[in-house]
Amino acid sequence: MSENPFDGIREFVSAAQSLSFTAAALELGVTSSAVGKSVTRLEARLGVKLLHRTTRRLVLTAEGEAYLASCLRVMDELAETQGFLTTGQQAPVGRLRIDLPAAFGRRHILPTLIDMAVRYQQLDLSVSFSERLVDIVNEGVDLVVRIGVLKDDADIVARKLGSQSLLICATPAYLQAHGTPRAPDDLLHHDCIVGWRNGTRKTWMLKDEKGQTHEHEVRVKHEVGDGEMLLNLTLAGGGLAQLPTWLVQTPVEQGLLVPVLEAYAGAEMPINVIWPRTRYLQPKVRMVVDELLALAQRDAVIFRPDLSLGTV
Known part of the structure; x- marks a missing residue:
């Protein structure tokens, strides 16, 4: 079965915005190791490094910043469309x-x-x-x-x-x-x-x-x-x-x-x-x-x- 192209995006966005796997895990209701593994699999699928890991915090790479901007843009569009479908008003x-x-x-x-x-x-x-x-x-x-x-x-x-x-x-x-x-x-x-x-x-x-x-x-x-x-x-x-x-x-x-x-x-x-x-x-x-x-x-x-x- 082929991989889901959206796997790991939610975890990456949460981690990238908080710059912490722990904070992302609390937001998503999972473990920090699960968030880290999801982001690692996403990076492997894309073939680029999105986040630099240090002992103190996460740092977005240039590719990570660009990918985050694209993810947020798509998520905003989905939210707007869902709002229109739910209320009939944009x-x-x-x-x-x-x-x-x-x-x-x-x-x-x-x-x-x-x-x-x-x-x-x-x-x-x-x-x-x-x-x-x-x-x-x-x-x-x-x-x-x-x-x-x-x-x-x-x-x-x-x-x-x-x-x-x-x-x-x-x-x-x-x-x-x-x-x-x-x-x-x-x-x-x-x-x-x-x-x-x-x-x-x-x-x-x-x-x-x-x-x-x-x-x-x-x-x-x-x-x-x-x-x-x-x-x-x-x-x-x-x-x-x-x-x-x-x-x-x-x-x-x-x-x-x-x-x-x-x-x-x-x-x-x-x-x-x-x-x-x-x-x-x-x-x-x-x-x-x-x-x-x-x-x-x-x-x-x-x-x-x-x-x-x-x-x-």
């Missing part, structure tokens, strides 16, 4: 791994995710914040929200949530001390604060007289990898910064920041939600995407920016 079940841009994600995306986590008790969130383009396929991330133009990639699906418009601004005190730039080339003689990007040119997006957007070189004084910190440094008088309208609307209205180069500002950057391309879209991913699309429709100020802000 609800997000299992762990959702989502990566967000730092300032925008905290301000505008995270509240929706928290609301969903409260409404759907079987939804577990793993939320990270970064500005880099996450490799969602290889890093096991379910959803990513990103601001900026995306490269063509057959392995991902993207839905546009909206756009953000950019302003160049500084404090009145900075402009009084250093003068107000009148043309894009003046930026080569000012203290410019930019978002940190590893290995990329330090440029801002400016419009020409025809309304076309181009990258323009600036003289970099400071580099900051978080939007909130970039705003704080600008408010402290650290120099000029190109910032999205949703981040600077209040300081501009309060007179704390002054827009400059308004004839060249207003460049827009798309806001997208991205997920791995697959034949079957898990309900938890689809439902979160739907919630974010609904959020984008409701919050037109954030996702459909008012370009008139630059004239305040």
Whole structure:
């Protein structure tokens, strides 16, 4: 009789999550030696080492981490399907791994995710914040929200949530001390604060007289990898910064920041939600995407920016 391809998976997942055969045994109601033997047989069947055993604890191998992620994904899908068959309604079940841009994600995306986590008790969130383009396929991330133009990639699906418009601004005190730039080339003689990007040119997006957007070189004084910190440094008088309208609307209205180069500002950057391309879209991913699309429709100020802000 052929071996059951699912033998040992439950034991492996429990041991991998607790990093202990003893804890897995208590969870499953068997002996620790039985858990260890099941995992050993699974490793032999797969032909790879999933767990390093030490006298003190278990350690996942790289192959073990990848296999665990796949097992959890399949188990989540089974739980969602069983829930639908039992209740007739689909609800997000299992762990959702989502990566967000730092300032925008905290301000505008995270509240929706928290609301969903409260409404759907079987939804577990793993939320990270970064500005880099996450490799969602290889890093096991379910959803990513990103601001900026995306490269063509057959392995991902993207839905546009909206756009953000950019302003160049500084404090009145900075402009009084250093003068107000009148043309894009003046930026080569000012203290410019930019978002940190590893290995990329330090440029801002400016419009020409025809309304076309181009990258323009600036003289970099400071580099900051978080939007909130970039705003704080600008408010402290650290120099000029190109910032999205949703981040600077209040300081501009309060007179704390002054827009400059308004004839060249207003460049827009798309806001997208991205997920791995697959034949079957898990309900938890689809439902979160739907919630974010609904959020984008409701919050037109954030996702459909008012370009008139630059004239305040």
